[in-house]
Amino acid sequence: MSEAAVSSTPPAGDTREPRPQRPSSDTSPLRRAGRSLLAQDYLGVLVATIVLVLVIGAFYPRFLQFDQLMAILNQATYIGILACGMAFLLAMRELDLSVGSIYALTALACAEFFDAGLNSWLAALLALVAGGVLGLFNALLIQYFGLPSIVATLATLAMYRGLTLALSDGTQVLGPPVDDSFSRLISADVGGVPVTGIVLVVVAAVLTVVLRATPFGYRVRSIGSNPDAARFSGIPVNRVRLQAFVLIGVLGGLAGVLTIGYLGAADPNTGTGYELQAIAAAVIGGTSLAGGRATIVGSALGAILLGVVASGLAYFSVPINWNQFALGAVILGAVALDSLVRRRRRRSGAGTGVHL
Numbered sequence: 001m002s003e004a005a006v007s008s009t010p011p012a013g014d015t016r017e018p019r020p021q022r023p024s025s026d027t028s029p030l031r032r033a034g035r036s037l038l039a040q041d042y043l044g045v046l047v048a049t050i051v052l053v054l055v056i057g058a059f060y061p062r063f064l065q066f067d068q069l070m071a072i073l074n075q076a077t078y079i080g081i082l083a084c085g086m087a088f089l090l091a092m093r094e095l096d097l098s099v100g101s102i103y104a105l106t107a108l109a110c111a112e113f114f115d116a117g118l119n120s121w122l123a124a125l126l127a128l129v130a131g132g133v134l135g136l137f138n139a140l141l142i143q144y145f146g147l148p149s150i151v152a153t154l155a156t157l158a159m160y161r162g163l164t165l166a167l168s169d170g171t172q173v174l175g176p177p178v179d180d181s182f183s184r185l186i187s188a189d190v191g192g193v194p195v196t197g198i199v200l201v202v203v204a205a206v207l208t209v210v211l212r213a214t215p216f217g218y219r220v221r222s223i224g225s226n227p228d229a230a231r232f233s234g235i236p237v238n239r240v241r242l243q244a245f246v247l248i249g250v251l252g253g254l255a256g257v258l259t260i261g262y263l264g265a266a267d268p269n270t271g272t273g274y275e276l277q278a279i280a281a282a283v284i285g286g287t288s289l290a291g292g293r294a295t296i297v298g299s300a301l302g303a304i305l306l307g308v309v310a311s312g313l314a315y316f317s318v319p320i321n322w323n324q325f326a327l328g329a330v331i332l333g334a335v336a337l338d339s340l341v342r343r344r345r346r347r348s349g350a351g352t353g354v355h356l
Contacts, residue, residue, distance in 0.1 A: 042286045042298030044337075049305045056312045063315055066192060072307045073197040074262075078103070078255040080200045080303035082274060083281035084207050084296050085248030089149070090279070090287045091211075091224045091294035092244060097153040098138060099252050100274030101160035104266070106131045107256030108164050111175040111266040120175075120182035124261070128253040134160060135249020139242040157275065168268040175260040186261025196258050203251070204300040211296055220244060224291030273324075280331040281306055289335065306330065 057064035082099050089096055106127045113123035134156075141152040176183045188195050211217035219240045223230045231237055260266060283289060284305060285298025309326055318326075 042295045042301055045285050045298055045301045045305055049301060049308055052305070052308050052312065056308070056315060060315045063311070068311075070189070070192060070194055070197065072311050073200070073304065074194040075310075076303045076307035077194075077196040077200045078259060078271075079274060079277045079281055079306060080300040081203055081251050081255045081258075082248070082278035083285070083299035083303050084203055085251035086278045087282045087285075087287045087294040087296055087299045088207075088211070088220055088244045088247060090282055090289060091220050091291055092241065093224050093227070093291035094142075094149040094241065094244065095153065095279070096135075096138060096245065096248050097150060097275045098134070098156040098160055099153075099248055099278055100271040101157050101164065102131055102134045102249055102252035103256045103259075103271035103274055104268060105134065105160045105164045105256070106253040107259045107266040107270065108168055108173055108268065110257050110260045111173040112167070114176050114260075115173065120180050123176075124182060124257045127257050127260075128250055131249040131251070131253020131256065132246045133249070135245040135247070135252070136242065138249070139245035142245075143238050143242065161272075164268045168266070170268055172265045172267050174265050176264065178264060183261050183264060186258055196262060199254075199258060200300055203254070204296050208296040211294060216240065216243060221292055221294070224293070226292075276331065277303070277306055277327065280327070283335060284330070 053064070053069070062068060082103065086096065086099065109130045110123050110127035113126050114120050118126070138149075138153055138156055141147055141156070142149050145152070178184070178187070186195055190198060211220065219230070219235050222233070222235055223237055223240060227237065256266075256271075259270065281302030282294075282299040283302070285300070285302035286295040287293065287299060306327065309330060310323060313323060313326055
């Protein structure tokens with residue numbers, strides 16, 4: 001009999017029942033959940049968003065009303081969807097600067113398809129396909145011409161935007177009327193929550209599963225962590241890159257389709273600068289510019305934070321000309337913070353990981 005077994009046996013004649021062993025605090029579900037939350041890369045942006053909302057609300061209580069918060073969610077949806085796709089590319093050390101132009105071109109395509117007599121739902125589906133094709137074109141440029149993604153997509157940013165302006169003659173193109181079933185659904189709300197905001201939540205949830213629990217997500221993270229090692233281990237880097245660019249193209253199409261359903265018109269100038277905001281939202285949310293780590297939930301929260309900043313500037317009567325300055329300051333702060341975090345992690349010897 002082992003020493004542990006002897007020590008746990010009560011002495012002869014001792015009628016006292018042995019004390020029940022209390023579960024270790026380390027195995028408490030509440031403690032595990034708390035540690036898991038604290039480990040998430042998006043915790044900082046979540047806290048920052050809540051604090052900023054409360055600070056603005058302290059000066060302007062109207063800001064805390066439910067309808068105002070839902071309006072911010074609706075405005076952040078389009079950037080949020082693009083940011084969720086951008087997180088995949090950043091995790092691979094890639095970039096898509098054309099996503100704002102894809103957003104505008106697919107919105108125009110949806111309106112043009114409807115104007116040509118197609119059913120609004122079919123027009124929306126074809127616009128999603130068009131977004132995927134535009135993303136595929138980006139990937140093929142990178143793959144077959146050996147161009148860096150930042151160079152290739154900088155070129156297609158201008159190409160897609162120019163095509164949008166040319167096809168629309170620089171004017172708005174009307175989409176489905178407000179009484180169309182597609183427009184009614186997209187502009188509706190469920191319990192006060194806009195359908196567009198629900199779409200953002202669904203997209204973030206689905207892409208989180210894709211990133212964390214599918215071979216595609218594993219390959220994306222592996223390529224970003226060490227491209228050479230990923231190739232050596234047999235991961236098809238070119239194919240995964242192609243799939244990631246098609247994904248963000250489809251998401252750009254989805255954002256464009258939602259715009260048509262909500263606003264009822266495609267503006268050729270819409271989406272200008274959205275690529276920078278999408279990158280900022282992803283980085284603010286915890287996605288690393290060095291690759292190998294991404295957070296989809298954080299990317300969506302980063303877009304919401306940018307929406308809160310924009311709305312807060314309006315409440316404080318800051319001239320609209322300062323909005324770009326504020327956005328640039330937020331981007332600079334996010335990139336600087338990301339760099340600081342990465343340096344600290346390198347010094348502590350911690351490896352990169354993936355969170356929600």
